[in-house]
Amino acid sequence: MGEDGEVCVLIPTLDEAETIGDVIAGLHEAGLENVLVVDGHSTDDTVEIAANAGARVITQSGSGKGQAVREAIEQVEAEFVLMLDGDGTYVPSQADRLLEPLRAGEADHVVGNRFADMESGAMTRLNKVGNRLFNRVFRGVHGEDHGDILSGYRAFTRDSFERMHLSATGFGIETEMAVECVKRGLEVSVVPITYRARPAGSDPNLNPIADGGRILLTLYSLAKTTNPLFYFGSVGGLIFGAGLLFGGYVGVEYFTQNVSHEIIAVLATLAILLGGQLILFGFLADMLASLHRERLRRLDEIADRLEELEE
Structure with a gap:
């Protein structure tokens, strides 16, 4: 899947001990050896399991997924960055789908569309309604269709990320990245991916009401520069x-x-x-x-x- 060092896989984690080992193993099987885990002060064995699985692990200085991603990018020297969650909901073997448009020079940013192949039980009805609402609002306000703006499985060039001005600290980071792609005129590709249900024993870190409200507020507030x-x-x-x-x-x-x-x-x-x-x-x-x-x-x-x- 490409020369070692061409791609850095970035995984933000928080209490993902049940799944992080399998995720890293799957990435290695897919030919991706350069794995960087940025941990948000997990209270379980996430850090130890990730390190034993062969990943480079750093602990973020602050808190929140957005802050973790921005801090981790400073440690990346590879040309391409593949980002996914460590909760086992994404399929590591599908990484090539997201990286191919980057390698072909067809895109600066690639989004994995979870709705293309979503397993039963992978997302609650409330989350499905909320996600579709956010995507419609994004299309209406920002004038582009990114398929699934809240997807945590995406790939991008390090250069395109450095051109963005990101400030979100939590789960609004994906929304902010989507808006910055529109604002900066970056080429975005959307590819189908499989979205799996969280394994038993793996608890979600996202609150659908609180985080959903923050995401909607982020969408609206960022419209002042794009629309x-x-x-x-x-x-x-x-x-x-x-x-x-x-x-x-x-x-x-x-x-x-x-x-x-x-x-x-x-x-x-x-x-x-x-x-x-x-x-x-x-x-x-x-x-x-x-x-x-x-x-x-x-x-x-x-x-x-x-x-x-x-x-």
């Missing part, structure tokens, strides 16, 4: 609509009951003005964001040409 018209326009539209609603109420009351609501009328007027200004600001910000993306694209082209000349 500012939606970010400001949605808030402005709600305020503008509320102003019209209350303004209509004041008008009806005045013309039918001859009752004036001066305070409500003033508030309605202010809401209409504020909402309209936010919508207008969204249009202007969207134009600036488009110009900024074009400037980033040109700078990346110049940087690539300079690298070619240096070679």
